[in-house]
Amino acid sequence: MSGEKVKVAIVGSTGYGGVELIRFLLGHPLVEITSVISSSSSGVPISEGFPHLTEIIVQNLDGVDPELIAEKADVVFTATPSGVSGKLVPELLNAGLKVIDLSGDFRIKDGQIYESWYKHEAPQADLLAQAVYGLAEITGEQVRGAELISNPGCYPTATLLGLIPAVEAGWIDPASIIIDAKSGVSGAGRGTSLMTHYAEINENLKVYKMNRHQHIPEIEQVLSEAAGENVTVTFTTHLTPMTRGIMSTMYATLKGICTEADLIGLYRKRYEGRPFVRIREAGSWPATKEVFGSNYCDIGFAVDERTGRVTIISVIDNIVKGAAGQAIQNLNLAMGWEEDCGLKLSPVYP
Template structure:
């Protein structure tokens, strides 16, 4: 299948980074040539993740753009927010292609980014250059680019659920409300009181109410699709499970439509995009049905009594919401079939 491209992963000891490793090990056109961690440089990655013993024998590299340039063609930056904005300019200057999994290049306004993320924004010219990698919607913009901003996990599930109906004018954008739930892996591997077992077990809570950093990302894309400013309500919840996101979005219909009509609309919109699966009439998806996979499953219910539509969309937050979508974007960037290396079936039960 030709010469493999060489990939480096910055942030290899985070959950997104180790999920990149899991998928890229199976990718026929990619070779992992550098696993990088600023905090664990020099140690075997198996020290952090014993399940990789004898599978990935590399020692973790330090962050050194010159070293990475000598070892890689493309870099995945699976770093905390505020870190990529300093690293990515160096990688691009070294001639590397970059797929950034942080939020540092998603928002097109540096002022808005600083307001919501509380970090200094990336250089304006790179924010403008970055292509937003929601593959099923903007995939045609990705071929041959040097910098992709991978969408957030919540925005991926929310936007894939809403965009076809919004683009068709079948829902009123002023009425959109999204209620979203995620597993605890979305908070990363670092220690935090809210993620202790005794805090989250047998518990269910809303967090960052009206203040979640993914809200302006969702509004930015919905506004682009609608051709006018869209302001919406988005509430995130934490549930005691490891993986998965379920988004329930509500919106008023602009005119009567049936479930069957919405199913046809969505199947037509996502035709040729194999990672979005539309459920048949009367069926809605569950997080377990996409666990460990790059799928987004979507179901609908229209309510003639209220004139509203309910959309249920589910993803695995670490795959379609992070590493899997990043690899899908790499495939599109390189002109490969977007499913390459990603055709694993979901894990069930």
């Protein structure tokens, strides 16, 4: 770098993932934000729609123009909706940019599976093949030097980090996995709908997309690789009356006798040296607020001898480790920087 900062642009700056990228990148010592981009609001200051950025980001929003982005930046984050990224990313790559994509468009390797869950056309097959799935603690090695990184989904991040060590080790039966996942409302994005109306979701708890959530094939794809066999999971999503946070409560049948201490040991070893996964002591389980605003993923275990099952609790902040934070973690890995560069913020508590 020879003292010069890497220039980054953010497409989709006016979504929740976009403003969270801004919050962290502003404190990143090796990066400079040179363009904040919005397809809908270009030409006005971002603080018009996000007054919390008053006097912090004073530049106007740019429009979506790959050539212009390439002039201004070296790396671009695409925090765009699924379907949009699939079309935009090839242009950005052609313009010579390194791309970290936060949509789901490049996560599913098999275009047919993508289309059956996402209900629209998959990106071109060569790009699906080229994209590196950036679940930092698992596939971080592959991210290094990649030109196109596909940032994992929020639910898959919490879920996979909580399951992979036990699946890899063969300690749980992959066919028995049931995932009961809960998310805060920000996961639905900033678009307005009855589902996100305060009076409808405050003091309420509801399920949605029963057995149809597009994160299912993503979870199965990665778990299958970890298990060395095809894995099919039951996965249920709940909307909870909070803004941020995901908890995956995961159930699986233990293949042999193992204690909570055994699991803690296994997981601590698996995640050794990784700054953002914290394995809790026996008898302690993480709550979502304990990672609020931070890039941590906290994991705890309860073994039930009566049923022979383990319950694994994994929590993240859906906008940070589940989106913007992990995207920056991937940038750090791709650039060969310290993994936690710019991400060393403690959780905001209470």
